[in-house]
Amino acid sequence: MKPIIAIVGRPNVGKSTLFNRLVGRRKAMVDDMPGVTRDRNYAEVNRFDIPFILVDTGGFEPETSDRLLQQMREQSRFAMDEADLILFVMDARGGLTPADRDVVDMLRRINKPVFYIINKVDGEKQEAEAGDFYSLGVDHIHTISAEHNRGVGDLMDEVLAAL
Ligand code: GDP
Ligand code: MG
Numbered sequence: 001m002k003p004i005i006a007i008v009g010r011p012n013v014g015k016s017t018l019f020n021r022l023v024g025r026r027k028a029m030v031d032d033m034p035g036v037t038r039d040r041n042y043a044e045v046n047r048f049d050i051p052f053i054l055v056d057t058g059g060f061e062p063e064t065s066d067r068l069l070q071q072m073r074e075q076s077r078f079a080m081d082e083a084d085l086i087l088f089v090m091d092a093r094g095g096l097t098p099a100d101r102d103v104v105d106m107l108r109r110i111n112k113p114v115f116y117i118i119n120k121v122d123g124e125k126q127e128a129e130a131g132d133f134y135s136l137g138v139d140h141i142h143t144i145s146a147e148h149n150r151g152v153g154d155l156m157d158e159v160l161a162a163l
Contacts (some may be wrong), residue, residue: 007086086114
């Protein structure tokens with residue numbers, strides 16, 4: 001059985017962009033409209049000869065914060081049940097939100113490797129903005145730009161080592 005890696009996070013943080021970056025083609029739909037991924041999207045990936053299944057979790061576009069939380073909890077439950085490793089993606093531009101905190105509280109209790117990732121750190125300037133996220137108190141935060149392929153290689157080296 002190939003290990004399963006699930007990408008989880010709020011709409012519009014760049015989950016599908018990261019998915020496509022890792023899959024190497026535009027398989028998941030990326031859009032400026034949040035929540036465009038309607039369903040889960042699976043791909044088989046081989047990275048440095050290590051095979052794994054990558055899952056992009058999407059969902060509906062939540063109109064309220066309650067619905068957002070409901071969707072994120074559902075994504076996270078799926079990931080906790082089905083995945084061997086979880087990539088939890090947050091957004092440097094959007095900042096740290098209560099929904100992020102809620103899901104982090106959920107994920108930190110599970111007994112699987114979880115990588116906490118801040119996307120849209122396109123350059124040095126955004127590195128400073130990412131400082132907020134350290135208040136989550138998680139061991140390590142990875143800053144990346146899925147769109148500009150910044151930090152993704154280093155992140156994946158650590159992810160593959162944790163499988
Ligand atoms: P999802 O809803 O989490 O799957 O997010 P998407 O992958 O659809 O991306 C949402 C928006 O964020 C799109 O407009 C992307 O082009 C943009 N985006 C994704 N990654 C980055 C990044 O690293 N930097 C910047 N500046 N924008 C990004
Ligand atoms: Mg998406």
